[in-house]
Amino acid sequence: MxxxxxxxxxxxxxxxxxxxxxxxxxxxxxxxxxxxxxxxxxxxxxxxxxxxxxxxxxxxxxxxxxxxxxxxxxxxLAGQTPVEQALADAIVDTIDDFMTLFPWAEKNQDVRKQAFNDILTNKAPELLKDLDAFLGDNNWLVGKSVTWADFYWDVCSTTLLSCKPDLADSYPRLLALRDRVQALPAxxxxxxxxxxxxx
Ligand SMILES: N[C@@H](CCC(=O)N[C@@H](CS)C(=O)NCC(=O)O)C(=O)O
Structure with a gap:
């Protein structure tokens, strides 16, 4: 091993x-x-x-x-077919593009806070709207079973929600996806x- x-x-x-x-x-x-x-x-x-x-x-x-x-x-967990794998990669990259907008290493707390507020208030809604539409009424973002794209949504949204707890309140399907990931026993x-x- x-x-x-x-x-x-x-x-x-x-x-x-x-x-x-x-x-x-x-x-x-x-x-x-x-x-x-x-x-x-x-x-x-x-x-x-x-x-x-x-x-x-x-x-x-x-x-x-x-x-x-x-x-x-x-x-x-990469996706069951090459197309599913490409879609899972695309979702991960889309979420990651958003996460890299934040100035994580900024030392000036005022500058940091202002940038975070701006991104969470003005840029997050577009991502959430598109992710919600992509998920639709499916259980998982890609295919019929959980993939690493669902994990990435949970990991990143945990950090986003710690910055702005009501961030995804208008997107119950995205919040339910978090619940499904977090309910997986492991x-x-x-x-x-x-x-x-x-x-
Ligand atoms: N795109 C890279 C980014 C890696 C990165 O910037 N890591 C940061 C921590 S999140 C780091 O090593 N910072 C210390 C440094 O740059 O000296 C990845 O996803 O691994």
Whole structure:
């Protein structure tokens, strides 16, 4: 069995989608969380200088979505057909495009707050409207069973809702999708036991 080591900060952030996939698959892995204070000395040792990274039997994979897509394929959660896989990728990329609008690393709290408010108030509705239309009355975003796109929606919307709790109130179908993901036994167990972090 492969040895997996996932390295990230002690945050959900860009590693949480992979932690969901590990939880769902039941694969054992090392959830290696580094302290922010230690990052400057660790950064030069990491290929491309960014985290998360996943080491698989000593091979280092970078980029959170490349890592998660690999795990999704290994777990049967990438989509059942090539078209479903492309759709799941497209939904993940669409959500990720939105998440990358936020100035996560901004140190000036006033600037940060204003940018977050602007994005959550003015830009989020368009994404939510389109995602809701894409989901329609289906149980899952792509195909007839859960995929990593559903996990990504849950992971990212958890962070968005922590910033603006009423964000998705007009979209009960998207909120119900969160409930379905969080009710999957392995995901429910992970959410229960994971370290409590701000993001
Ligand atoms: N597109 C990359 C972004 C990676 C990234 O920017 N990681 C941040 C943490 S979320 C990081 O390593 N920050 C520390 C730094 O850039 O020195 C991914 O999805 O993995």
């Amino acid at each position: 492969a040895h997996y080591k996932l390295t990230y900060f002690n945050l959900r952030g860009r590693a949480e989608i992979s932690r969901y996939l590990f939880a769902y698959s039941g694969k054992k892995y090392e959830d290696h969380r580094i302290e922010a204070a230690d990052w400057p000395k660790i950064k030069p040792t990491i290929p491309f200088g960014k985290i998360p990274i996943l080491e698989v039997d000593g091979v280092t994979i970078h980029q959170s979505l490349a890592i998660a897509r690999y795990l999704a394929r290994e777990t049967g 995901i429910a167990a992970w959410i229960q036991k994971r370290p409590k972090t701000i993001m």
